[in-house]
């Protein structure tokens with residue numbers, strides 16, 4: 001297995017909180033990795049370290065054999081990210097925004113095709129500020145795909161999407177995997193992890209408590225049972 005993303009003994013502290021407390025996991029190349037964990041487990045912090053938005057206090061992070069904290073624009077163009085916070089400009093109209101963002105890449109994806117895949121034309125006339133939560137998610141995901149990334153980080157990509165939207169996004173992630181994209185998805189959904197993940201990471205309190213191919217990690221029991229046994233307060 002080649003790892004596209006590796007976190008090794010990563011620590012990140014905010015005041016008295018150890019958001020990442022010696023976190024280690026890998027995301028295999030060309031596969032979908034699902035990262036599960038309770039609120040506050042450190043999933044977003046881990047993703048932000050992996051895309052260079054935060055620097056770990058110690059430990060190493062490698063994405064495509066590069067330190068994202070010091071990487072230049074060539075590396076950043078190979079990585080797509082969709083964060084929970086969105087970060088979309090409120091006054092923009094969706095298609096104009098995607099066309100504008102695509103210009104930052106030397107070899108962008110076809111904007112119309114990416115937009116169509118995510119249903120963006122349905123709300124193309126509405127400014128970002130007036131989009132529904134699910135529409136914003138779709139637009140943010142489209143924006144993450146514009147650079148045709150080799151590695152894609154999606155922080156809770158289907159949170160707030162209706163059932164059709166969830167299926168569309170899951171199909172899209174599987175299609176991207178078939179094209180060779182490495183995807184890391186954080187989620188609170190057992191269904192999402194079971195439907196999508198090749199590789200599973202369960203985090204709790206800033207550490208990895210289980211990791212491996214989905215079938216190996218889950219074994220004969222259920223993911224839900226395993227998750228609760230590993231992440232309940234006081235679990236080892």
Ligand SMILES: Nc1ncnc2c1ncn2[C@@H]1O[C@H](COP(=O)(O)OP(=O)(O)OP(=O)(O)O)[C@@H](O)[C@H]1O
Pocket residue numbers: 014017018019037038039040041042043044045046
């Ligand atoms: N900028 C910050 N300042 C202070 N504390 C922070 C900051 N960012 C994260 N934390 C704390 O670090 C811990 C991990 O937060 P993080 O957002 O990474 O968790 P998460 O697993 O993504 O949670 P959720 O499932 O709720 O999205 C939490 O206790 C959070 O309060």
